[in-house]
Amino acid sequence: MASDRRDQAVRAAVDQNLLSETEPVAALLDIAGVRASAAALRAAFAAVTDAPVLHAFAVKACPLVPVLRLLYEAGLGAEVASPGELALARAAGVDPARLVLDSPAKTPGELREALALGIAVNADNPQELARLDALVQEAPTRSPLGLRVNPQIGGGTIDALSTATATSKFGIALRDEGARARVVRAYLDRPWLTRLHTHSGSQGVPLALLVTGIREVYELAEEINAAAGRRQVDTLDIGGGLPVNFASEEETPTFAQYARLLADGVPGLFDGRYGLVTEFGRSLLAKHGTVLARVEYTKTSGARPIAVTHAGVQVATRTVYDPVSWPLRIAAYDAKGQPKAGGPAVDQDVAGPACFAGDLLAVNRPLPLLEPGDVVAALDTGAYYFAHHYAYNSLTRPGVYGFVARDDGEVRFATVRPPQGVAEIVAEAGGGRPDVLLME
Numbered sequence: 001m002a003s004d005r006r007d008q009a010v011r012a013a014v015d016q017n018l019l020s021e022t023e024p025v026a027a028l029l030d031i032a033g034v035r036a037s038a039a040a041l042r043a044a045f046a047a048v049t050d051a052p053v054l055h056a057f058a059v060k061a062c063p064l065v066p067v068l069r070l071l072y073e074a075g076l077g078a079e080v081a082s083p084g085e086l087a088l089a090r091a092a093g094v095d096p097a098r099l100v101l102d103s104p105a106k107t108p109g110e111l112r113e114a115l116a117l118g119i120a121v122n123a124d125n126p127q128e129l130a131r132l133d134a135l136v137q138e139a140p141t142r143s144p145l146g147l148r149v150n151p152q153i154g155g156g157t158i159d160a161l162s163t164a165t166a167t168s169k170f171g172i173a174l175r176d177e178g179a180r181a182r183v184v185r186a187y188l189d190r191p192w193l194t195r196l197h198t199h200s201g202s203q204g205v206p207l208a209l210l211v212t213g214i215r216e217v218y219e220l221a222e223e224i225n226a227a228a229g230r231r232q233v234d235t236l237d238i239g240g241g242l243p244v245n246f247a248s249e250e251e252t253p254t255f256a257q258y259a260r261l262l263a264d265g266v267p268g269l270f271d272g273r274y275g276l277v278t279e280f281g282r283s284l285l286a287k288h289g290t291v292l293a294r295v296e297y298t299k300t301s302g303a304r305p306i307a308v309t310h311a312g313v314q315v316a317t318r319t320v321y322d323p324v325s326w327p328l329r330i331a332a333y334d335a336k337g338q339p340k341a342g343g344p345a346v347d348q349d350v351a352g353p354a355c356f357a358g359d360l361l362a363v364n365r366p367l368p369l370l371e372p373g374d375v376v377a378a379l380d381t382g383a384y385y386f387a388h389h390y391a392y393n394s395l396t397r398p399g400v401y402g403f404v405a406r407d408d409g410e411v412r413f414a415t416v417r418p419p420q421g422v423a424e425i426v427a428e429a430g431g432g433r434p435d436v437l438l439m440e
Contacts (some may be wrong), residue, residue, distance in 0.1 A: 289382020312352010
């Protein structure tokens with residue numbers, strides 16, 4: 001079980017000094033779990049269609065080169081949204097033919113590079129289409145080209161992650177007056193436009209709403225192809241967005257459940273006439289990551305116990321600033337990395353090291369009473385947590401370690417990203433140029 005592998009890895013991380021007084025935060029990634037999720041995604045869609053499917057991992061969910069390489073070897077491509085993400089995917093060895101470039105703010109240089117490499121591009125707006133017009137005339141390209149549309153079907157419980165609202169910044173708003181006709185015309189005028197893309201959101205967006213958005217783009221593709229008198233649109237990029245259960249160990253909803261729901265709600269999507277692209281991110285990795293932190297001090301305030309740790313806003317930014325939307329499960333271990341037991345659970349806060357009052361991983365959470373030297377584990381943090389460092393108080397980035405836990409109890413670690421040293425922080429902060437502003 002994943003929880004058994006995690007317990008083994010926590011104990012081994014302490015034994016092998018990945019977590020120590022000098023390195024009081026460490027992040028762990030379960031390699032077997034990641035591989036299992038990639039396999040489950042591929043199997044889920046293979047069960048409902050024989051059409052070609054490119055599963056392009058959303059690099060923003062975990063922009064670490066060894067992770068991208070692991071997923072590529074597991075059969076996935078990559079969806080990138082910046083020059084940095086593209087560089088990471090290329091460093092991981094991802095074939096350009098298995099890359100997709102999405103971004104609402106692509107520069108001419110970014111577009112030119114993508115077209116030269118043969119990377120698929122989803123244009124975001126009419127002005128970007130005009131740029132592509134010029135670039136396609138300037139030089140031939142093998143890049144599949146498409147357009148992102150916003151079906152304007154509404155949002156979920158987290159506004160910031162709802163991308164199909166009436167005023168979303170993404171894509172062409174399909175229900176604005178005259179917009180649908182203009183989109184159809186754009187395709188008829190550009191025979192090289194062969195894809196349609198939509199993504200209605202992710203965490204907090206119900207599956208039924210995701211299906212509705214995909215049905216809208218499927219129906220638009222049918223309309224375009226009817227108007228063109230041929231199958232001009234041959235591929236539908238349906239985005240990602242499968243939410244993650246942060247409340248328990250259960251992995252739900254599953255990729256298989258979502259694929260079956262799509263097959264029932266949009267049957268034409270899987271009848272073989274359209275190739276498919278998916279862009280899942282969080283749902284592939286979240287359950288397989290754990291952030292560990294040593295408890296440095298314990299205290300009480302207002303009679304409530306507080307465990308002060310070294311993990312806070314720098315690794316769990318979303319949770320600290322929006323704890324209602326992004327609650328994290330916390331597991332407690334003793335100083336040797338063994339699950340902490342004994343005594344009743346006590347409501348207590350788990351605090352981070354940053355200098356503001358809201359830097360809390362958990363508030364009033366029932367846990368075994370924590371003591372200095374214990375270890376807290378922030379669970380389900382494999383996506384959008386330890387790979388997205390927030391440099392508040394110039395706190396260092398933790399080391400990230402992939403692990404394999406064997407049946408005999410042996411745990412092997414591989415360093416994905418080494419811990420950051422304070423010398424690196426000084427260098428990044430202009431430490432080599434302390435006098436540069438002393439000018440007259």
